[in-house]
Amino acid sequence: MKQVLAFEKPVIELREKIDELKxxxxxxxxxxxxxxxxxxxxxxxxxxxxxGKLEPWDRVQIARHAERPTTLDYISIxxxxxxxxxxxxxxxxxxxxVAGIAKFKDVPITIIGHQRGKNTKENxxxxxxxxxxxxYRKALRHMKQAEKFNRPIxxxxxxxxAYPGKAAEERGQSEAIAKNLMEMAGLTVPIICVVIGEGGSxxxxxxxxxxxxxxxxxxxxSVISPEGAAALLWKDSQQAERAAxxxxxxxxxxxxxxxxxxxxEEPMGGAHRDLETQAKAIDKTITEALAEIKKLDxxxxxxxxxxxxxxxxxFEEINPT
Amino acid sequence: xxxxxxxxxxxxxxxxxxxxKKDVPEGLMQKCGGCQKIFYQKELQKNLNVCPECGHHxxxxxxxxxxCLFDDNSFQEWDENLISxxxxxxxxxxxxxxxxxxxxxxxxxxxxxxxxxxGFPTAIxxxxxxxxxxxxxxxxxxxxxxxxxxxxxxGIPMIICTASGGARMQxxxxxxxxxxxTSIAIQRFHKKGxxxxxxxxxxxxxxxxxxxxxxxxxxxxxxxxxxxxxxxRIIEQTIRxxxxxxxxxxxxxxxxxxxxxxxxxxxxxxxxxxILDLHQSGGNESETSTSV
Numbered sequence: 001m002k003q004v005l006a007f008e009k010p011v012i013e014l015r016e017k018i019d020e021l022k023x024x025x026x027x028x029x030x031x032x033x034x035x036x037x038x039x040x041x042x043x044x045x046x047x048x049x050x051x052g053k054l055e056p057w058d059r060v061q062i063a064r065h066a067e068r069p070t071t072l073d074y075i076s077i078x079x080x081x082x083x084x085x086x087x088x089x090x091x092x093x094x095x096x097x098v099a100g101i102a103k104f105k106d107v108p109i110t111i112i113g114h115q116r117g118k119n120t121k122e123n124x125x126x127x128x129x130x131x132x133x134x135x136y137r138k139a140l141r142h143m144k145q146a147e148k149f150n151r152p153i154x155x156x157x158x159x160x161x162a163y164p165g166k167a168a169e170e171r172g173q174s175e176a177i178a179k180n181l182m183e184m185a186g187l188t189v190p191i192i193c194v195v196i197g198e199g200g201s202x203x204x205x206x207x208x209x210x211x212x213x214x215x216x217x218x219x220x221x222s223v224i225s226p227e228g229a230a231a232l233l234w235k236d237s238q239q240a241e242r243a244a245x246x247x248x249x250x251x252x253x254x255x256x257x258x259x260x261x262x263x264x265e266e267p268m269g270g271a272h273r274d275l276e277t278q279a280k281a282i283d284k285t286i287t288e289a290l291a292e293i294k295k296l297d298x299x300x301x302x303x304x305x306x307x308x309x310x311x312x313x314x315f316e317e318i319n320p321t
Numbered sequence: 322x323x324x325x326x327x328x329x330x331x332x333x334x335x336x337x338x339x340x341x342k343k344d345v346p347e348g349l350m351q352k353c354g355g356c357q358k359i360f361y362q363k364e365l366q367k368n369l370n371v372c373p374e375c376g377h378h379x380x381x382x383x384x385x386x387x388x389c390l391f392d393d394n395s396f397q398e399w400d401e402n403l404i405s406x407x408x409x410x411x412x413x414x415x416x417x418x419x420x421x422x423x424x425x426x427x428x429x430x431x432x433x434x435x436x437x438x439x440g441f442p443t444a445i446x447x448x449x450x451x452x453x454x455x456x457x458x459x460x461x462x463x464x465x466x467x468x469x470x471x472x473x474x475x476g477i478p479m480i481i482c483t484a485s486g487g488a489r490m491q492x493x494x495x496x497x498x499x500x501x502x503t504s505i506a507i508q509r510f511h512k513k514g515x516x517x518x519x520x521x522x523x524x525x526x527x528x529x530x531x532x533x534x535x536x537x538x539x540x541x542x543x544x545x546x547x548x549x550x551x552x553x554r555i556i557e558q559t560i561r562x563x564x565x566x567x568x569x570x571x572x573x574x575x576x577x578x579x580x581x582x583x584x585x586x587x588x589x590x591x592x593x594x595x596i597l598d599l600h601q602s603g604g605n606e607s608e609t610s611t612s613v
Contacts, residue, residue: 168550186509222497246412313498314495
């Protein structure tokens with residue numbers, strides 16, 4: 001069963017009709033090629049109309065699409081010789097974060113990413129992609145190892161947020177996230193972060209301090225979920241659509257705010273429509289970024305990383321009275 | 322008791338006459354949030370807003386906090402002229418800021434600067450939860466980052482007193498990014514050998530607890546302070562379980578290894594100044610060696 005989003009219904013329906021006509025043409029004597037052609041032109045136009053002007057809430061729906069590619073999907077296409085490693089060495093292994101080493105075009109790298117499932121069973125195993133502290137500590141352990149062996153780090157961000165649970169609090173969720181933010185600032189190897197789905201608050205940011213931050217076109221990055229914001233602001237989580245707009249959480253919004261380096265284009269309708277094409281676009285972006293960053297000496301790299309974050313924020317300076 | 326059933330009970334509450342109400346000026350008395358006893362506000366203030374009966378720590382505003390930590394007239398404020406804009410054009414944000422500015426007399430939810438604690442020069446950032454619940458937007462992030470940078474450049478220790486509900490929603494992801502901004506500044510401060518002391522006060526949650534609050538060389542808290550990442554209600558909804566009363570208190574965090582010490586307000590200055598003293602020689606040596 002394919003998941004159909006409300007706003008793309010006209011496209012899906014028209015496409016189904018075209019398929020039907022094609023079937024009729026094939027199976028019977030009636031030639032409908034003319035009609036099909038016409039309808040295909042109409043489909044092309046309709047797709048452009050709908051996918052060309054996506055509202056923030058539409059993008060939220062695409063970012064949350066059940067079939068949206070996950071970290072492991074991209075790993076299998078982008079890298080070779082991937083070996084996943086487990087555990088934080090303090091408490092356990094958190095399946096909502098995957099980490100390991102692989103080759104990216106003959107260069108050894110470390111990969112760390114949030115991992116959600118695509119069905120209920122997988123999601124229960126992956127805790128819906130919401131990490132506990134041990135997930136962040138596993139991530140940090142791999143980052144430190146990357147630094148030791150001088151491997152660039154690539155992170156994939158895809159989480160609704162750090163898990164809001166009792167055990168997570170008892171084991172220091174705050175400390176785990178805070179420590180990652182601080183430690184990532186000082187890592188002497190290049191860090192490239194790509195938001196591939198939802199970038200939910202501190203739980204996303206804990207894998208998101210780097211030299212380049214990219215977002216897939218329909219991914220989101222937010223301090224609070226649109227539903228959460230709507231509940232707080234208007235006491236009504238039904239107003240999520242309005243909140244999604246106000247919060248400025250889409251990739252184009254973040255580019256405009258100067259928070260991310262670039263938006264990586266998605267295939268028409270979203271990454272799930274064409275994983276190969278999407279992976280190629282990510283590949284190109286990472287390749288170019290690594291080539292640029294590789295030229296920098298460590299001190300410059302770290303200074304630029306600091307400057308990058310230091311300039312984020314908007315405020316006014318008034319004359320002291 | 323059956324007997325009680327027959328006894329006459331007052332079915333009405335006594336409401337003081339309007340004139341009687343006026344006899345007690347507003348702000349003269351205050352009910353303790355812990356034991357519910359009523360005190361003269363002056364009495365509480367004299368005791369640093371700590372209940373003399375039950376020890377409950379009430380909110381302390383930024384300047385009172387500075388006064389109870391720093392030597393008299395030694396404090397010099399930094400960057401008080403930074404004010405929030407409305408980067409996302411968020412509905413009614415400007416009005417809310419204006420209201421809190423009037424209410425508190427502060428420009429933003431944090432006061433930064435430097436002064437002396439028992440003679441030791443120290444930089445400080447103190448959050449004030451009366452201003453937008455102490456939430457962190459661009460200005461809070463910028464002021465704290467600048468303060469850390471100043472402390473690093475001047476080679477003096479840094480104290481951060483937190484009191485915050487977390488990131489400021491009205492500035493969206495810009496406020497989220499203040500977590501990384503401040504954390505990177507702290508990383509550079511630590512790398513240079515700086516001493517960072519974190520004092521968490523009620524409440525320290527969300528994006529503030531998950532960034533600079535937890536990054537001190539020493540992480541302290543006041544008794545009873547609420548400290549945690551996610552809110553109690555959200556956790557209860559997620560795990561479908563009632564949480565214990567002491568959940569996410571300073572004492573809970575101490576027990577779970579997240580704090581170095583819980584320190585009552587009256588003892589704070591002494592403990593801090595002892596720590597500053599213990600870091601004097603070490604700090605100075607590394608300072609001279611790095612400046613060569």
